[in-house]
Amino acid sequence: MPESSLSPFVELxxxxxxxxxxxxxxxxxxxxxxxxxLVVVTGSAIAQGAAIRAAVETVAGxxxxxxxxxxxxxxHVYGLAAFADLPxxxxxxxxxxxxxxxxxxxxxxxxxxxxxxxxxxxxxxAKALDLGEQRVELVHFGRGHTAGDVVVIxxxxxxxxxxxxxxxxxxxxxxxxxxxxxxxxxxxGILGLLGEATLVVPGHGEPGxxxxxxxxxxxxxxxxxxxxYLIGQGIKEADAYPAGEWPFDEATVRAALPxxxxxxxxxxxxxxxxxxxx
Ligand SMILES: [Zn+2]
Numbered sequence: 001m002p003e004s005s006l007s008p009f010v011e012l013x014x015x016x017x018x019x020x021x022x023x024x025x026x027x028x029x030x031x032x033x034x035x036x037x038l039v040v041v042t043g044s045a046i047a048q049g050a051a052i053r054a055a056v057e058t059v060a061g062x063x064x065x066x067x068x069x070x071x072x073x074x075x076h077v078y079g080l081a082a083f084a085d086l087p088x089x090x091x092x093x094x095x096x097x098x099x100x101x102x103x104x105x106x107x108x109x110x111x112x113x114x115x116x117x118x119x120x121x122x123x124x125x126a127k128a129l130d131l132g133e134q135r136v137e138l139v140h141f142g143r144g145h146t147a148g149d150v151v152v153i154x155x156x157x158x159x160x161x162x163x164x165x166x167x168x169x170x171x172x173x174x175x176x177x178x179x180x181x182x183x184x185x186x187x188x189g190i191l192g193l194l195g196e197a198t199l200v201v202p203g204h205g206e207p208g209x210x211x212x213x214x215x216x217x218x219x220x221x222x223x224x225x226x227x228x229y230l231i232g233q234g235i236k237e238a239d240a241y242p243a244g245e246w247p248f249d250e251a252t253v254r255a256a257l258p259x260x261x262x263x264x265x266x267x268x269x270x271x272x273x274x275x276x277x278x
Contacts, residue, residue: 006051009059013157024075025204029161030056033131036065040152040161042079049079070163071146072097081117090119091140091148141189143179159199166216168205171248174256180224187217219247227260234271237261
């Protein structure tokens with residue numbers, strides 16, 4: 001795993017920048033208006049949050065006036081304390097996520113849990129921010145990658161930060177806190193906003209377009225649908241991988257299978273042995 005580091009900010013569209021924070025190659029966004037700047041995702045440690053803040057003060061040319069986190073995973077939110085004197089936005093469930101995290105924190109990233117902070121302006125559905133001639137909308141389209149994914153929409157620049165609802169560098173991350181059934185509907189919220197030229201910036205990886213977002217939505221939906229079909233055929237979890245057709249690589253599918261089986265079982269959908277009637 002690479003060391004903790006922060007790449008330079010690169011301008012994607014006028015007033016919208018992106019940097020990459022290691023060790024998890026997380027997208028850090030910066031939206032600049034005439035009056036202030038918004039940081040999108042605060043990195044994986046408090047020191048990294050401070051480094052992000054120092055870097056954006058130079059790039060933006062206006063004061064940083066707020067930060068937003070796209071969800072409660074450590075690599076996106078643990079730097080939030082470096083912005084605690086500003087309004088910080090995120091879904092209302094992020095505070096819970098911080099209490100139950102770390103989900104898969106590397107050993108050498110151990111942190112003092114007491115030093116972590118949740119967004120001080122939590123919200124349930126949507127917020128609009130005015131940065132001065134640059135409006136930003138923060139929207140929760142429902143559960144997906146986590147219970148509290150927030151999408152950051154910059155209409156004037158035609159850019160959307162999707163958080164980990166979409167990933168480009170790797171397949172989507174199916175962790176124990178994801179909601180497989182609801183996830184495609186959350187991406188539908190994004191798809192409804194996309195035009196020909198909209199830039200879709202994933203939580204990890206390179207920005208993409210409408211086709212990228214449509215494709216990943218279809219793949220996540222297909223994964224869940226395939227498991228539902230196999231359960232209907234009486235196929236147990238242990239036999240599912242070789243029995244199915246999958247949109248992702250084997251490791252990704254095998255990580256998702258226990259989650260999909262458990263989430264479908266919670267809806268009463270379990271493989272039943274078919275008895276031959278004589
Ligand atoms: Zn995540």
